[in-house]
Amino acid sequence: MNPExxxxxxxxxxxxxxxxxxxxxxxxxxxLVTGGSRGIGAAVCRALAAAGAAVAVNYRSSEGPAxxxxxxxxxxxxxxxxxxxxxxxxxxxEEMVRRTTAELGGLHIxxxxxxxxxxxxxYTMAPDDWLDxxxxxxxxxxxxxxxALPHFMSQGEGVIVNVSSVMGERGWVGESNYAASKGxxxxxxxxxxxEAARFxxxxxxxxxxxSPTDLVAGLTEGQTGKGIRRQxxxxxxxxxxxxxxxxxxxAGPESAYMTxxxxxxxxxxxxxxxxxxxx
Numbered sequence: 702m703n704p705e706x707x708x709x710x711x712x713x714x715x716x717x718x719x720x721x722x723x724x725x726x727x728x729x730x731x732x733l734v735t736g737g738s739r740g741i742g743a744a745v746c747r748a749l750a751a752a753g754a755a756v757a758v759n760y761r762s763s764e765g766p767a768x769x770x771x772x773x774x775x776x777x778x779x780x781x782x783x784x785x786x787x788x789x790x791x792x793x794x795e796e797m798v799r800r801t802t803a804e805l806g807g808l809h810i811x812x813x814x815x816x817x818x819x820x821x822x823x824y825t826m827a828p829d830d831w832l833d834x835x836x837x838x839x840x841x842x843x844x845x846x847x848x849a850l851p852h853f854m855s856q857g858e859g860v861i862v863n864v865s866s867v868m869g870e871r872g873w874v875g876e877s878n879y880a881a882s883k884g885x886x887x888x889x890x891x892x893x894x895x896e897a898a899r900f901x902x903x904x905x906x907x908x909x910x911x912s913p914t915d916l917v918a919g920l921t922e923g924q925t926g927k928g929i930r931r932q933x934x935x936x937x938x939x940x941x942x943x944x945x946x947x948x949x950x951x952a953g954p955e956s957a958y959m960t961x962x963x964x965x966x967x968x969x970x971x972x973x974x975x976x977x978x979x980x
Contacts, residue, residue, distance in 0.1 A: 728752075730753070733808060735813055738767035743766070761785070811846065812948060817834055818834065839882045861905075865890070895961065905951045908966065
């Protein structure tokens with residue numbers, strides 16, 4: 702049997718099939734998704750909207766793609782709003798929350814998804830490569846969480862889902878800054894869950910493995926991609942829709958007794974990441 706051959710029975714379901722299981726589960730809820738203009742973030746916006754939520758699609762510089770996500774949601778009968786803002790700036794994070802609550806009528810779900818990558822070996826990594834990744838990947842989670850918490854606490858309910866990475870739990874060549882930022886997100890998720898639980902606020906994280914997006918294109922394409930697929934027990938990369946559906950689950954009522962959880966969505970890759978970058 703060829704391990705690289707596609708398995709029709711295991712093919713990735715499309716977004717419509719993924720969200721069909723829970724139509725209306727989030728009706729009446731408002732969600733803010735950071736980095737919602739493309740990749741996993743855009744898929745999360747579509748999944749939450751398909752489940753009934755009104756969605757604020759945050760972007761920093763990709764206004765066009767963000768408005769395309771909004772348009773697609775509205776054409777499907779949903780409600781969405783494009784909200785600019787740099788998550789690394791606390792004042793901008795506060796304004797994102799303020800505008801979401803003012804224009805969509807509330808806030809119940811925060812998905813901290815915005816992230817950047819500046820891969821380099823530690824020996825050759827510039828200080829800015831370290832700091833910029835930390836400011837966005839962890840700083841953005843802190844800023845947006847801090848901005849949203851007062852609203853969640855005052856209403857006695859709220860859900861925060863942090864999009865982290867399996868890199869935060871394992872090691873990989875050239876990923877020290879990215880992995881450290883995601884490790885910080887994972888630790889922050891646990892601590893925030895403990896602090897917020899008494900106010901009716903749940904905090905969990907999704908840890909994707911390798912999913913073909915612009916952020917990790919260098920790892921999922923060509924010979925490198927083939928080598929990585931061979932290390933994944935399920936022998937394929939996850940789709941952004943599959944990751945988004947786990948975010949939707951954690952944002953919805955089905956996960957009402959979950960908080961402080963780190964949920965891997967990686968095809969079993971956590972069993973193999975320690976092998977390092979394949980040739």
